[in-house]
Amino acid sequence: MQPKIVKMDKFFIVGLYGHIKKQNELQDRLNEQYAKTPFSKKSKYQTQMYYWGNRNPDKQVFYGFESEPTEDGGAFTVIEIPACEWAVFEVNTAKWWDTGDKEVEGWIINNPQYQWRKLEGSNYLLEYWKEKFNGTQPDSMMEVWYPLEEHKISAHNKACPVYDNHPYNKKGVCPCGDVSQYIDITKIIEAYDKSDCMDSFINELNHISDEKIWFDEEQSTIYMRKNPGGNPQSKTLIGQVCHCKHYHHSTEHYPKYYCKCCAEFSRPMFESIFGENIELFMFKTVLSGDQECVTAVKINDSKKIKGVKP
DSSP: OOOEEEEEOOEEEEEEEEOTTOHHHHHHHHHHHHHHSOOOOSOSSOEEEEEOSSOOGGGSEEEEEEOOOOSOOTTSEEEEEOSEEEEEEEEEHHHHHHHOOHHHHHHHHHOSSEEEOEETTEEEEEEEOOTTOOTTSTTOEEEEEEEEEEOOSSTTSTTSHHHHTSHHHHHSOOTTOOGGGTSOHHHHHHHHHHOSSHHHHHHHHHHHSSSEEEEETTTTEEEEEOOOOSOTTOSSHHHHHOOOTTTTTOOSOOOGGGGHHHHHTTHHHHHHHHOSOEEEEEEEOGGGTOSSOEEEEEEOOGGGSTTSOO
């Protein structure tokens, strides 16, 4: 899933804070207060703002409308949203509210150019209910806006020598080769050909590979948890688990896109079955602070997904 990148000047949202678990109550309070003290809206579409991090539970969500700022918001709170670029995703409403979207999360955490911009020390995003919004109906769609900023030049991004000097980033080739050197891909193709659905294929795949593999039908994505590939005697989790000797001695955490090489390592295994139109990224990495490494393979050709209607 690729978002639209939109550049916006600063703007203001006028509304009310509420508790993340009391959003119906918040909506009622906003409607009642607006009926008593209306203000000029710049857009007819309501904005929902969600915060992450260690915040007061009663200020984890903010409902309101874009408006011009006033010196006194009266019964309302005025929030200034800084000028920045935004990643705008159109998502299915019910699916988003139920489980979020791993594709969206994957785009954010693996992007080599952008990172999630914070406000007052917390990550946040905006939801817009526009023309395609239809409540909880199956066809209801809404926009999710993630604020972006360029990765800063520091020890934790692409300007770091440990990233720039990695053979994959210098030459575009993994020094470890690829998975075809370790697994007979013809066996994987045979397993796919004789399987009547993705469940049976994944079951066969788990017998061929010694790594735990599962399939998320909603995300059209295969996940593969990598076995530890470091030194069991290492004093750090990175040294014990990470397969890449380039990072074994690291005591710092780095963004997940540093491990793009690790994801691409598995491309021949899945490209031979699902075609070139697949996306590989690291869903979890010990290098970024997770407790395990998990590769994600997004299948974009729905006709290749057995047992699932396109």
